Amino acid sequence: MPLTALQLFKNLSDETRLDIVLLLREMGELCVCDLCTALEQSQPKISRHLAMLRESGLLLDRKQGKWVHYRLSPHIPSWAAQVVEQAWLSQLGDVQTIARKLASANCSGNGKAICI
Template identity: 40%
Template sequence: MKVTATLAALAEPTRLGAMHLLRDGSEHCVCELMTRLNTSQSRMSRHMKTLREAGLVVDRRDAQWVRYRLNPDMPPEIRRIVMAVLDTVETREREIA
């Protein structure tokens, strides 16, 4: 996993939102992610593919749905970057609100 691939994957608002939702450590189905992030199934799937290819999430097929969670095998240095980005975004959103 490269730092540049991680940052590129997090640079898009929908993907960043998905990572924020997955931060709770549990699995979320693509249907929940698309509803909460107000996007279509095809767009959400493309975004999740980008996150998966960057090594940030893993998926599990559950009948017709795909469930995602943060990659538990994410290298510690990449996890620190991801969490720092998410913390920064959350702090900025609180400051704006």
């Protein structure tokens, strides 16, 4: 079933889910532990939000060992990608601050898990 505007805006209306989407737009691919560190949230909470985003078709995941990595889906409609892009541009300073926090925490930040 194709992504609808209502689904997209419901997903992005939650601050944690919006932060996840914008951080993935900035960083490309991140594992769950990176997102937990960056957003200072528990793994169950982040995983629940990731599941909602994945089920709506916004995210793709891949498993590498015991780690699951997430990225924005290249298959989302162009109108939805434009909404994400504009949201990212409007929050760029905040997103880059979080990305720097990941780098200083020695998280993967590049899709290569080094989580312990």
